[in-house]
Amino acid sequence: MIDLKDVVYCRLGTRDLDGAEWFAVNILGLEVAERQRGAVHFKSDDRYHTLCYFEGDPDDQVTAFEVAGASELQAAAATLEDLGHRVHAGTPEECTSRHVRDFIRFSDPTGNAIELVVRPEHSGRRYHGTRDAGITGFSHVGLYTTDPARDEKFWTTVCNARVSDRIGEAPLMRLGAIHHSIALFPSNRSGIQHINHQVAATDDIQRSLNMLREQQVNITFGPGRHPTSSAQFLYFSGPDGLTYEYSTGVCEIHDEPLWRDRQFPFEPTGFCQWGSKPNIPAFQD
Numbered sequence: 001m002i003d004l005k006d007v008v009y010c011r012l013g014t015r016d017l018d019g020a021e022w023f024a025v026n027i028l029g030l031e032v033a034e035r036q037r038g039a040v041h042f043k044s045d046d047r048y049h050t051l052c053y054f055e056g057d058p059d060d061q062v063t064a065f066e067v068a069g070a071s072e073l074q075a076a077a078a079t080l081e082d083l084g085h086r087v088h089a090g091t092p093e094e095c096t097s098r099h100v101r102d103f104i105r106f107s108d109p110t111g112n113a114i115e116l117v118v119r120p121e122h123s124g125r126r127y128h129g130t131r132d133a134g135i136t137g138f139s140h141v142g143l144y145t146t147d148p149a150r151d152e153k154f155w156t157t158v159c160n161a162r163v164s165d166r167i168g169e170a171p172l173m174r175l176g177a178i179h180h181s182i183a184l185f186p187s188n189r190s191g192i193q194h195i196n197h198q199v200a201a202t203d204d205i206q207r208s209l210n211m212l213r214e215q216q217v218n219i220t221f222g223p224g225r226h227p228t229s230s231a232q233f234l235y236f237s238g239p240d241g242l243t244y245e246y247s248t249g250v251c252e253i254h255d256e257p258l259w260r261d262r263q264f265p266f267e268p269t270g271f272c273q274w275g276s277k278p279n280i281p282a283f284q285d
């Protein structure tokens, strides 16, 4: 079993690095941690970075998870290879540019690029965005799946994810106490469907709603409240059509043995308690 500790960063290819940086700083509210040649790293919490845009193909998207140490990384590579996954071992240059001690990359059964990393750096410096978005940190990622049952089995049996709830066939899966770190969305493609940052309060959601409207950013869902995690949310479009989500108040599951995953309908009431309707293809029938 591969024991994933947490989701740590996403890496997104883009043909317009300057535009992506402008969006990440001025709209999303992240802080530039570092500019490398052809890549910009962004900070959203105490970690060195939680997002990287790099010059490249927008279909080149990676989600990274932390494992405990070097021996766990080696064991994970062996497990994945036994199952027929091709595993790339990070080169020293790749590790340096990611600010991790070591990593491997493989693809999940749908073809989503996944990195498993050891000792991702913390900067020892807290995050402060130039725009006051109220962000408290990077929290979860939504991945496309071409076969939700197959991929749920991969994440919960090869890895240690546990299903907290399902919306239709889409599982919301936790790695620790937070309601979910990974959500899977049925589709005919691979890739990252959305990236979530937690914000401190309802005020931050409402303040961002007005700011995003003023900036003519495409708001795709919300404000609303998820019946699953009970978080209040707002979704909007970012560079290359990627969806970003702010949410606040995500619930935690501490009574692990007692928790039973719940089934919600794959229709607007399963997504939002306040009656907001998603304008996001992955959330529509």
Ligand SMILES: CC(C)c1ccc(C(=O)O)c(O)c1O
Pocket (backbone or CB within 6 Å): 142, 167, 170, 172, 183, 194, 196, 226, 227, 228, 229, 230, 231, 245, 247, 250, 271, 283
């Ligand atoms: C709308 C998507 C499927 C979704 C649903 C529920 C939650 C949650 O419970 O927090 C999400 O974060 C979502 O992205």
Ligand SMILES: [Fe+2]
Pocket (backbone or CB within 6 Å): 140, 142, 183, 194, 196, 245
């Ligand atoms: Fe989400």
